[in-house]
Amino acid sequence: MKIKHTRHQLTAIGLAISLILFTTATIEAAKADTVVVPKRDIAVIDVPHPKEGNLLMLRGLVGKGTASFRIDGQCRSMPVRFVAGDFSGRSIDFGKSKSIQIVVTAPDVIRDLLAGKDLVSDMVHVASDPADKAADLHLAKGLSADTGFVINPGRSLLADVLGARKTDVDCASLSTRLP
Numbered sequence: 032m033k034i035k036h037t038r039h040q041l042t043a044i045g046l047a048i049s050l051i052l053f054t055t056a057t058i059e060a061a062k063a064d065t066v067v068v069p070k071r072d073i074a075v076i077d078v079p080h081p082k083e084g085n086l087l088m089l090r091g092l093v094g095k096g097t098a099s100f101r102i103d104g105q106c107r108s109m110p111v112r113f114v115a116g117d118f119s120g121r122s123i124d125f126g127k128s129k130s131i132q133i134v135v136t137a138p139d140v141i142r143d144l145l146a147g148k149d150l151v152s153d154m155v156h157v158a159s160d161p162a163d164k165a166a167d168l169h170l171a172k173g174l175s176a177d178t179g180f181v182i183n184p185g186r187s188l189l190a191d192v193l194g195a196r197k198t199d200v201d202c203a204s205l206s207t208r209l210p
Contacts, residue, residue, distance in 0.1 A: 074100045074135040074144060076182055078113045078173070083128035085120035092116070092128055092178075095186060099205050100145055106202040107145065115152075115180035131173030133182070140167045145197065150182040 081094030092115040100107045113131065135141050137155070144150050158166035159176045170176065185196070 071136070072100075072102045072138050072141055074098055074141045075171075076111060076113075076131075076133040076135065078111075078131040081113065081115075081128045081131055081173070082125070084125045085122055087123065088118050088120050090117055090120035092131070092180075094131070096131070098144060098182070098184070099200075100141060101202060101205070102141060102145070104202070106200050106205050107197050108200050108205070109145070109184055109197045110186045112183040112186065113180065114183075115174065115178050117175070117178040119175075119177070129173045132171040133168055133174070133180075134161065134171050135168040137167035144182065144184060147184045149184070152178075152180045 076096060076098045078094040078096035081092045084091045084093075092113070094113045096111050096113055098109045098111045100109070115131075135144065135150070140150065140155055155167040156165060157176055158169045160166075161169045161171070163169065174180065
């Protein structure tokens with residue numbers, strides 16, 4: 032089809048330019064929708080079967096668990112020892128306690144723990160509410176904010192000397208542990 036008039040030619044050119052701009056905008060919007068935001072660095076410490084002891088007003092907890100890490104898109108796992116205490120005891124008894132889970136969100140605390148440094152609750156900002164953005168970690172289950180604790184990387188005193196054994200793991204296998 033031939034376009035004979037200049038006015039019709041300008042209309043066709045304008046229509047073609049509009050179509051090109053619309054198509055470009057649609058493609059850019061589709062690209063923006065597919066941008067994947069990297070997941071933030073996080074560590075989750077699970078102590079599945081801590082033992083609890085009460086001596087009148089004193090209460091102590093001790094157990095072994097696992098710290099799971101996601102840092103820069105890579106996942107690792109490491110054994111940890113756990114000890115905690117507070118003044119909520121009521122009697123003299125010993126037994127098992129509920130499982131404990133601690134979620135660490137502060138990058139410097141995560142990296143220190145992975146490097147083999149102890150995590151002491153008095154040296155970080157601890158919260159019970161996961162919405163508290165100022166907190167370095169929050170207590171997901173099994174502990175209250177009044178309970179002081181220490182997380183020690185490794186399973187033995189030998190790990191204190193040689194370092195805790197870290198295992199690289201597939202992040203998909205930790206998807207149920209890491210938010």
